[in-house]
Amino acid sequence: MGLDAPSEEDMYKCVHCGFCLQACPTYLETGLETESPRGRIALMKAVNEGRIGITPSVTRHWDLCIQCRACEVACPSGVPYGKLIESTMSQVNSRREKSWTTKIVSNIILKRIIPHRNRLLLIIKFLRLYQLTGIQKVLRNSGLLNLLSPYLSELEKSAPQVPATILETSGQTIRAIGVKRSRVALLSGCIMPLVNGPEMEAVIRVLTRNGCDVIVTQNQVCCGAINSHMGDLQTTRKLAKRNIDAFLNSDVDAVIVASAGCGIRMKEYGDLLRNDTAYASKAQTLSSLVKDIHEFLAELPIIPPKGHLNYQVTYQDSCHLSHAQRITEPPRMLLRSIPGIKLIEMDNPSKCCGAGGTYTITERDFSLRLLDSKIKDIDKTQASIVATANPGCVIQLQYGIKINCHNRTVKYVTDLLDESYSSESTV
Amino acid sequence: MDKLTSMIADMKLVVGETYVIHTVEDLLVFEYDGSADKALPDAVVLPSNTTEVASIVKIALENEIPIIARGAGTGLSGGAVAKGGGLVLSLTRMNKILEINSKDHMAIVEPGVVNIDLSHSAEKYGLYYAPDPSSQKACTIGGNVAENSGGPHCLAYGVTTNHILGMEVVLSDGSTQWLGSNTREFQGYDLRGIMVGSEGTLGIVTKIAVRLLKKPESVRTLLAVFKHIEQASSAVSGIIAAGIVPAAIEMMDHICISAAEAAVKAGYPQDAGAILLVEVDGLTEEVAEETEEIERICDNYNPIEIRKATSMEDREKLWEGRKGVLGALGRLAPNYYLVDGTIPRTKLMEVLSGISDIAKKSGLPIANLLHAGDGNLHPSVLYDERIPGQTKVALDAGAEILKLCVDSGGVLSGEHGIGLEKQEYMPLMFTQEDMDAMSKLKPAFITMDMLNPGKIFPTGTPHVQISQGPAVARTGAGAYK
Numbered sequence: 001m002g003l004d005a006p007s008e009e010d011m012y013k014c015v016h017c018g019f020c021l022q023a024c025p026t027y028l029e030t031g032l033e034t035e036s037p038r039g040r041i042a043l044m045k046a047v048n049e050g051r052i053g054i055t056p057s058v059t060r061h062w063d064l065c066i067q068c069r070a071c072e073v074a075c076p077s078g079v080p081y082g083k084l085i086e087s088t089m090s091q092v093n094s095r096r097e098k099s100w101t102t103k104i105v106s107n108i109i110l111k112r113i114i115p116h117r118n119r120l121l122l123i124i125k126f127l128r129l130y131q132l133t134g135i136q137k138v139l140r141n142s143g144l145l146n147l148l149s150p151y152l153s154e155l156e157k158s159a160p161q162v163p164a165t166i167l168e169t170s171g172q173t174i175r176a177i178g179v180k181r182s183r184v185a186l187l188s189g190c191i192m193p194l195v196n197g198p199e200m201e202a203v204i205r206v207l208t209r210n211g212c213d214v215i216v217t218q219n220q221v222c223c224g225a226i227n228s229h230m231g232d233l234q235t236t237r238k239l240a241k242r243n244i245d246a247f248l249n250s251d252v253d254a255v256i257v258a259s260a261g262c263g264i265r266m267k268e269y270g271d272l273l274r275n276d277t278a279y280a281s282k283a284q285t286l287s288s289l290v291k292d293i294h295e296f297l298a299e300l301p302i303i304p305p306k307g308h309l310n311y312q313v314t315y316q317d318s319c320h321l322s323h324a325q326r327i328t329e330p331p332r333m334l335l336r337s338i339p340g341i342k343l344i345e346m347d348n349p350s351k352c353c354g355a356g357g358t359y360t361i362t363e364r365d366f367s368l369r370l371l372d373s374k375i376k377d378i379d380k381t382q383a384s385i386v387a388t389a390n391p392g393c394v395i396q397l398q399y400g401i402k403i404n405c406h407n408r409t410v411k412y413v414t415d416l417l418d419e420s421y422s423s424e425s426t427v
Numbered sequence: 428m429d430k431l432t433s434m435i436a437d438m439k440l441v442v443g444e445t446y447v448i449h450t451v452e453d454l455l456v457f458e459y460d461g462s463a464d465k466a467l468p469d470a471v472v473l474p475s476n477t478t479e480v481a482s483i484v485k486i487a488l489e490n491e492i493p494i495i496a497r498g499a500g501t502g503l504s505g506g507a508v509a510k511g512g513g514l515v516l517s518l519t520r521m522n523k524i525l526e527i528n529s530k531d532h533m534a535i536v537e538p539g540v541v542n543i544d545l546s547h548s549a550e551k552y553g554l555y556y557a558p559d560p561s562s563q564k565a566c567t568i569g570g571n572v573a574e575n576s577g578g579p580h581c582l583a584y585g586v587t588t589n590h591i592l593g594m595e596v597v598l599s600d601g602s603t604q605w606l607g608s609n610t611r612e613f614q615g616y617d618l619r620g621i622m623v624g625s626e627g628t629l630g631i632v633t634k635i636a637v638r639l640l641k642k643p644e645s646v647r648t649l650l651a652v653f654k655h656i657e658q659a660s661s662a663v664s665g666i667i668a669a670g671i672v673p674a675a676i677e678m679m680d681h682i683c684i685s686a687a688e689a690a691v692k693a694g695y696p697q698d699a700g701a702i703l704l705v706e707v708d709g710l711t712e713e714v715a716e717e718t719e720e721i722e723r724i725c726d727n728y729n730p731i732e733i734r735k736a737t738s739m740e741d742r743e744k745l746w747e748g749r750k751g752v753l754g755a756l757g758r759l760a761p762n763y764y765l766v767d768g769t770i771p772r773t774k775l776m777e778v779l780s781g782i783s784d785i786a787k788k789s790g791l792p793i794a795n796l797l798h799a800g801d802g803n804l805h806p807s808v809l810y811d812e813r814i815p816g817q818t819k820v821a822l823d824a825g826a827e828i829l830k831l832c833v834d835s836g837g838v839l840s841g842e843h844g845i846g847l848e849k850q851e852y853m854p855l856m857f858t859q860e861d862m863d864a865m866s867k868l869k870p871a872f873i874t875m876d877m878l879n880p881g882k883i884f885p886t887g888t889p890h891v892q893i894s895q896g897p898a899v900a901r902t903g904a905g906a907y908k
Contacts, residue, residue, distance in 0.1 A: 014757065017565075019754050031522070042455060042456045052455065076753070078755075
């Protein structure tokens with residue numbers, strides 16, 4: 001079996017006990033064993049055993065997996081499901097005829113746009129122009145898009161609002177405030193600095209306020225999470241190597257990642273490049289330096305903010321933070337550290353919202369079904385703010401709130417910390 | 428059109444296109460349950476209510492195709508495996524809690540309700556559903572009824588049958604009956620009791636009335652660590668002999684301890700030969716007294732350590748380790764054959780040493796997990812089905828353990844049912860006359876042997892032929908690049 005085939009050893013760790021069923025959002029939604037982790041692994045084994053081929057009906061079940069990795073937490077056998085499905089998708093993608101949406105996403109967006117900051121920047125600037133000039137309003141009112149493709153029209157509505165601020169990644173250092181406690185590099189990400197510029201700046205302010213020198217490392221690129229999600233491990237490896245070269249030069253205590261999906265991708269670079277003689281050990285080194293922002297602040301420990309915020313907040317666990325990185329308490333601890341914030345837990349906070357990287361584009365119907373049940377759980381809390389830890393979740397939840405006409409906002413945990421710190425002087 | 432094709436078309440009219448599964452690729456994921464056995468069904472159907480179940484049963488009857496009812500597929504005796512093909516009727520879509528009656532302490536649920544979901548829903552009334560199989564986060568109440576499932580807390584509270592008041596059943600002619608009542612008193616024949624543990628051979632249960640218990644005022648959980656499994660066994664005998672009936676006494680040997688610890692970091696000491704997990708519940712004063720007494724008894728057997736859970740989280744962690752052990756064995760070997768024999772508690776040490784001899788002889792490790800309080804053993808033979816011949820060695824070792832249990836005055840199954848797994852061992856316990864007497868019950872319920880046929884009673888097919896999975900080819904249709 002080749003490098004990117006699912007590992008036989010991992011596959012046969014599954015003893016089909018069924019503990020994963022109730023953790024799986026697609027199983028819960030359908031009640032079908034075919035849409036469960038245990039079922040998907042059974043199909044991987046059956047292919048491995050030569051009993052069936054990689055047919056469209058088999059790949060359908062794998063495609064429908066959102067890769068939230070909740071099953072890994074439920075699994076007593078320690079099956080590395082995320083790794084299995086990633087390599088399985090890589091096998092699938094090297095053989096199948098793709099649908100036009102998948103083609104656009106995997107061949108154009110993921111290979112030719114996201115890895116290149118300039119191209120991405122151009123598109124984002126167009127999107128901002130489109131949103132600001134009123135073309136968006138005209139197009140929406142005309143119903144033209146809907147006529148052209150209801151799918152596109154629906155997708156257009158969920159595109160995030162592009163802000164004016166864009167985070168530069170030119171190797172600049174932002175100095176710690178007060179006593180210096182640490183020196184860290186920041187992963188700016190691919191889309192985050194462009195659509196979440198203000199939020200990224202908030203992350204930097206929170207870090208400097210906590211005594212960290214922050215370096216926005218030059219020459220860093222997209223972490224490759226979305227590429228691997230789509231089964232393109234080759235591009236992922238290329239991106240990983242460029243990041244390794246960029247970050248290992250910066251002499252820091254930690255590489256901070258503010259997006260859960262990127263965080264786990266980078267923490268698993270070591271495994272991704274384990275067979276690469278030149279990069280295996282460097283990849284391990286970088287992976288061990290990577291810290292999720294919440295994890296890092298909790299361990300530091302955080303200087304508790306003093307600015308009073310009178311909000312009721314509910315926290316949605318981002319899958320790749322809670323399931324993949326097993327970080328559930330730190331973000332909650334940080335929220336509770338803010339004076340005035342009341343944290344109200346929703347039912348099933350760690351159940352996926354349906355964002356799932358490109359899932360929200362490639363499996364739109366299912367993604368919206370999951371979003372709908374998430375919005376219902378959020379609704380029951382009466383909280384005015386939904387806090388979360390990953391850009392995909394933010395965009396998805398914002399869309400869910402918008403179509404349900406709810407009066408709520410979605411924020412990163414770090415936004416709230418920043419808001420509390422910045423209102424300290426007025427206390 | 429052949430019989431199967433026309434039947435599939437008829438069923439699609441009843442439940443809709445999505446809920447009839449018949450392509451080879453899709454059927455593959457219904458060939459297994461939690462046990463070692465595998466067999467491919469001809470079709471799978473997922474009805475959403477009693478009327479649909481009744482229609483499906485009629486269609487199957489007309490086509491003379493057997494029905495195998497299935498819950499979450501976590502069973503350990505092959506109960507949901509379609510031996511010889513047939514129609515798997517999956518009840519996972521019927522997962523509504525229809526009523527919780529907090530005054531009468533009972534609930535009515537559909538069979539696909541997950542065991543732990545019922546307790547979670549009853550929690551706000553201060554109630555819970557007592558039987559707690561280790562798979563309770565995934566297994567269904569319907570499956571529990573079919574297998575008469577147990578769980579760690581059955582020591583004090585009894586198994587599933589002690590908590591089932593009545594049920595709605597679709598019989599093999601498609602008619603619907605309510606057996607039992609909604610109260611604890613039964614009049615006439617206890618048909619409810621016959622249905623519980625009948626392993627899907629007498630009818631399809633579509634609604635279940637269950638008893639709920641009031642949550643105990645106080646719960647204490649205690650972990651006692653011993654260097655040798657003999658000491659732990661003696662401590663169990665000591666506790667029972669003192670007349671104490673804790674809610675649960677669980678024992679795990681060193682193999683289980685290391686697997687569980689790797690899985691959930693429950694805080695089990697790695698150097699121990701065996702641990703006991705003892706739980707006492709009831710009125711606060713009573714619980715305090717009994718806990719002290721148990722500690723005193725354990726002290727007599729030279730424990731390395733006795734630890735008490737100080738918080739709810741502590742307690743949950745200790746139990747999480749125990750309840751995940753079975754799956755965690757997957758970390759040690761790709762397959763396990765879990766034996767469910769039950770023995771008189773006084774024979775614990777003797778049988779454990781017999782099991783250790785069997786492990787040595789077979790060359791396969793055997794992990795011992797015990798509901799020690801009620802003598803229900805779960806020795807698990809670890810093996811790898813991909814190694815030719817190893818499945819047979821594992822199953823033979825299991826058979827020897829079962830024989831050992833019966834010889835020591837015990838029984839074949841504590842809580843997992845007979846199914847495919849133990850049907851050939853029934854003669855170890857029962858004479859032909861015994862089994863004939865049991866078989867005579869079937870015609871009272873079913874017109875044709877079409878509900879989970881060929882299970883429970885011996886058929887002469889050696890177990891190993893059914894459970895031997897296909898060899899790993901790595902070269903066939905799909906094999907990865």
